[in-house]
Amino acid sequence: MATFPIIDMGKLNGEERAATMEMINEACENWGFFELVNHGIGTELLDRVEKLTKEHYKKCMQERFKEMVASKGLEGVESEIKDLDWESSFFLRHLPESNMGEIPDLEQEYREVMKEFGGQLEKLAEQLLDLVCENLGLEKGYLKKAFHGSKGPTFGTKVSNYPPCPRPDLIKGLRAHTDAGGLILLFQDGNVAGLQLLKDGQWLSVPPLRHSIVINLGDQLEVISNGRYKSVLHRVVAQTDGARMSIASFYNPGSDAVIYPAPAVIDKDEDRDLYPKFVFQDYMNLYAALKFQPKEPRFQAFKNNLGPIATA
Numbered sequence: 383m384a385t386f387p388i389i390d391m392g393k394l395n396g397e398e399r400a401a402t403m404e405m406i407n408e409a410c411e412n413w414g415f416f417e418l419v420n421h422g423i424g425t426e427l428l429d430r431v432e433k434l435t436k437e438h439y440k441k442c443m444q445e446r447f448k449e450m451v452a453s454k455g456l457e458g459v460e461s462e463i464k465d466l467d468w469e470s471s472f473f474l475r476h477l478p479e480s481n482m483g484e485i486p487d488l489e490q491e492y493r494e495v496m497k498e499f500g501g502q503l504e505k506l507a508e509q510l511l512d513l514v515c516e517n518l519g520l521e522k523g524y525l526k527k528a529f530h531g532s533k534g535p536t537f538g539t540k541v542s543n544y545p546p547c548p549r550p551d552l553i554k555g556l557r558a559h560t561d562a563g564g565l566i567l568l569f570q571d572g573n574v575a576g577l578q579l580l581k582d583g584q585w586l587s588v589p590p591l592r593h594s595i596v597i598n599l600g601d602q603l604e605v606i607s608n609g610r611y612k613s614v615l616h617r618v619v620a621q622t623d624g625a626r627m628s629i630a631s632f633y634n635p636g637s638d639a640v641i642y643p644a645p646a647v648i649d650k651d652e653d654r655d656l657y658p659k660f661v662f663q664d665y666m667n668l669y670a671a672l673k674f675q676p677k678e679p680r681f682q683a684f685k686n687n688l689g690p691i692a693t694a
């Protein structure tokens with residue numbers, strides 16, 4: 383079986399550039415996921431993010447999670463739970479405007495580190511979008527422009543912890559879904575596994591790799607690439623021992639960006655109607671209710687004009 387793609391971004395500057403670009407292309411076509419090393423975000427910053435996130439969880443989130451578990455009687459669960467996740471999380475928005483000032487319990491140092499981390503991830507996301515453009519034969523900047531809308535992209539970070547779970551077979555850390563947005567950059571625990579993706583009908587683990595950034599593609603890149611790249615189902619299986627940290631940042635279109643397949647990627651007439659055209663926020667509204675369901679009916683709703691509006 384093919385092994386999970388690990389891309390060394392350092393090689394993009396040398397004689398192995400073409401081979402590395404091809405690895406990225408193959409990963410986008412066949413996995414929807416890849417793991418980046420030498421991505422340019424310093425290990426010292428990553429270590430601080432990890433340390434402060436774990437401290438914040440212990441100090442501010444752990445007790446709240448235990449109370450939720452107790453109030454729902456989840457400790458002694460004996461049948462499958464399908465309507466909630468074994469997850470403790472909060473969301474930081476960076477763009478179009480930061481919500482960092484509104485989040486309670488964030489210490490100044492943590493706030494500053496997450497701001498710095500968010501800024502570096504934003505640059506990495508934009509660099510990757512241009513690599514994707516190059517692989518798809520789109521002009522440089524095409525995806526950034528497609529995501530721009532009137533106020534620029536939406537960019538935010540979901541900070542999650544998956545505490546030890548007594549019955550991972552009955553409650554998922556995070557139920558299977560594809561991501562709605564554009565490009566997702568994940569800094570995950572270097573020691574505790576848990577993220578799995580569905581490939582050829584089998585759930586495969588995304589291996590923890592210290593200081594790496596895991597990338598996956600959301601539904602919008604599937605639409606813009608006209609299905610050449612696919613958003614892939616993934617889930618989190620919590621562990622019975624050991625908590626797992628997961629910091630996922632979502633580089634998404636602006637709410638009023640109009641999303642549709644890039645004309646340059648359509649080479650056959652019969653491929654013209656594979657995917658719909660829609661306003662990104664309308665897609666998100668639909669996704670909010672249907673996140674844990676297959677993506678195809680979401681696309682179909684817009685193709686049938688059942689989505690909120692048909693765009694000009």
Ligand SMILES: [Fe+2]
Pocket residue numbers: 559560561616
């Ligand atoms: Fe996800």
